[in-house]
Amino acid sequence: MISSENINTHISEFDGIHRLALSVDCVILGYDEESLKVLLVECNTPPFVGKLSLLGELVNPDETLDEAAHRVLGIxxxxxxxxxxxxxxxxxVDRHPLGRVITVAYxxxxxxxxFELSGMNKMNLKWxxxxxxxxxxxxxxxxxxECLDSLQQRLREKPIGFNLLPEKFSLNxxxxxxxxVLGITLDKRNFRRKILSLDVLIDLGEMQQDVAHRPAKLYGFDHDKYAQNRSQGFKFEI
Amino acid sequence: MISSENINTHISEFDGIHRLALSVDCVILGYDEESLKVLLVECNTPPFVGKLSLLGELVNPDETLDEAAHRVLGIxxxxxxxxxxxxxxxxxVDRHPLGRVITVAYxxxxxxxxFELSGMNKMNLKWxxxxxxxxxxxxxxxxxxECLDSLQQRLREKPIGFNLLPEKFSLNxxxxxxxxVLGITLDKRNFRRKILSLDVLIDLGEMQQDVAHRPAKLYGFDHDKYAQNRSQGFKFEI
DNA sequence: ACAAAAGTGTTGATAATACACCCATGT
DNA sequence: ACATGGGTGTATTATCAACACTTTTGT
Structure with missing residues (x-):
């Protein structure tokens, strides 16, 4: 089929055949030193009542998708x-039982x-x-x-893991x-050499307190150093 | 703000405040041995009349976004x-002058x-x-x-460049x-060693014909070999 | 014979891997 | 003193990067 129509030819059909809804769904991930956890909520939409679901919202007409996703996080x-x-x-087409809802996953x-899950949230939310x-x-x-796959890939090439940790953390x-997160084991000495060579950690000169073993040195992630390295073509890769 | 509302609470508002349109825009790329080219069309929507634009279409209610994108390609x-x-x-919010149109880029x-650009397309389309x-x-x-950035990244880690070449091609x-595509220069001997070591090329036993120099051996991309390697954890990386 | 692109190996530098013991703290 | 996790170096191997000349074809 050859056609000279395009998106603009059809713009007047907004209210007609092209009606659909758009949502964002957020895979909110946390890490508690033992496992990676996802924040889920009890679903109240038939036929899924009782099941858990990701956190999502319809996109408002006056917000971008990023804004909608941030709104979900805020809520x-x-x-x-x-x-x-x-x-x-x-x-x-049939992913949502109540109508045509296309979603963008974050x-x-x-x-x-x-943050403590509190108030109303406490009842419905689960890690x-x-x-x-x-x-x-x-x-x-x-x-x-798919989000987990994407995270695994990106975790190896961008310094994003720090978002899952407190500001001050040990190398271990x-x-x-x-x-x-990657489901692998790493050699301790090689890992330390590698991560330190990437030159994005800042030695805080502090130690763990009140631990029942030799206290570890604490480090922080240095955003500026990373930005600087990246602008000079350095790649972060684990 | 704490809320127990979610996407489903609002599902009845489809016809109200959540009205928007969704499109796909395709960056169709081709390669002619000299440069990477993108297929563009003359735009007929004010205030952009006379400018060039990507090829896009609104998403129909009965198709997925992938299907819509394939439809654009077909058209x-x-x-x-x-x-x-x-x-x-x-x-x-204001990316489209005629209304709220969110687009998904491919x-x-x-x-x-x-393919030859022919008929009506010939008049409007340009590489x-x-x-x-x-x-x-x-x-x-x-x-x-953003699509070019994404392509550059993916080209290094997936064997997708072959889609830009004829079925039979030389290593050069x-x-x-x-x-x-990457805007770099590569060492001929190192490149050959690398690409052959990835074990996804099949030596077709054929040569170039009618070239005014020593004819090159022709190779093809072996999808099966690649799938096999990948399933065994081999990474493709240039 | 000449022009034009195809093809081919080696070496040195760098990065990745494998591996085992002593150290500092709290109980 | 013991339990717990923190911290360190070296030798081997594999990978990457730099580099120049010969070969085959058409004109």
Whole structure:
């Protein structure tokens, strides 16, 4: 078929055949030193009542998708400026039982005990180990899995893992995070050499307190150093 | 703000405040041994009349976004099963002068002389060197640039460049493609060693014909071998 | 014979891997 | 003193980067 029509030819049909709704769904991920967890909520939409689902919202006419995703984070976590990354769209025609809803999936990395689940949220929200997630509502298992794949890939090439840790962390905490999220084991000495050679950590000159073993040195992530390195063509890669 | 509302609470507002339109925009890329080119069309929407734009369409209610993108390819190239990759959404509130149109950007890799631009298309369509693209309509410069960035990244880690070449190609053609798309120069001997070691090329036992120099051996991309390697954890990386 | 692009190996530098013991703290 | 996790170096191997000449074809 050859045609000279295009998107603009059809713009008047907004109210007609092209009616659909757009949502964002957020895979909010946290890390508690043992496992990677995803924040889920009990679903109240038939036929999924009782199942858990990701956190999502319809997109408002006066906001971008990034803004909508940040709004979702704000609603459920009370925080605004968390790490967010768009993954991809999910647009199967029958993915939502109540109508045509196309969704854009994001994942977010949060420090899991930065906020207490409280009030109303406490009743419906759950942190669930990503390896123990059962059947979710809608196509949310698929969305979750694709977001996790995407995270694994990006974690190896961008210094984003720090978003899951407290501001001050030990090298072993960092290594453990990589091991848990990537599902691999790493050699301690090689890992330390590698991460320090990337020159994005700042030695805080502080030590862990009140631990029942030799206290570890604490480090922070140096955004400026990373930006500087990156602008000079250095690649971050684990 | 704490809330127990979610996407489903608002589902009845489809016809109200959440009205918006969704489109796909395709960055269709071709390669002619000298440069990477993008397929553009003359825009007929004020205030962009006379400018060039990417190829896009509104999404129909009965199709997925991938299907919509394939439809766009079919309309303008006459071919259906070309390489397509979703990049990301563009959702600025005022990105379209006629209303709220959120778009999902795709790029596509095509063999540039697999199809002749003909008939009506001939009048409006242009292959433009990606380095000589002027001001495009809408936010299409931004979309184009992000798709090119995404392509550069993916070209290094997935064997997708072959989609831009004829089925039978020489190693020098392939090297030249990488050099043009990535904007770098590569060492001939190192490139050959590397690409052959990846074990995804099949020596066709054929030679170039009618060239005014020593004819090159022709190779093809072996999808099966690649799939096999990948399933065994091998990484493709240039 | 000449022009034009195809093809081919070696060496030195750098980065990745494998591996085992002593140290500092709290109980 | 013991339990717990923190911290360190070296030798081997694999990978990457730099580099120049000969070969085959058409004109």
């Amino acid at each position: 459920w976590t009370g925080q605004e400026s968390l790490y967010l990354e768009e993954v991809r769209t999910f647009s199967n 994942y977010s990395l949060v420090e899991i005990d930065h 669930v180990d990503v390896n123990s997630v059962g059947d979710l509502a809608f196509d949310h298992n698929k969305i979750l899995n 905490q960092l290594q453990n995070l990589y091991e848990v | 303008w190239t006459g071919q259906e099963s070309l390489y397509l990759e979703e990049v990301r959404t563009f959702s600025n 790029y596509s890799l095509v063999e540039i002389d697999h 433009v060197d990606v380095n000589s693209v002027g001001d495009l309509a809408f936010d299409h410069n931004k979309i184009l640039n 053609q392939l090297q030249n493609l990488y050099e043009v």
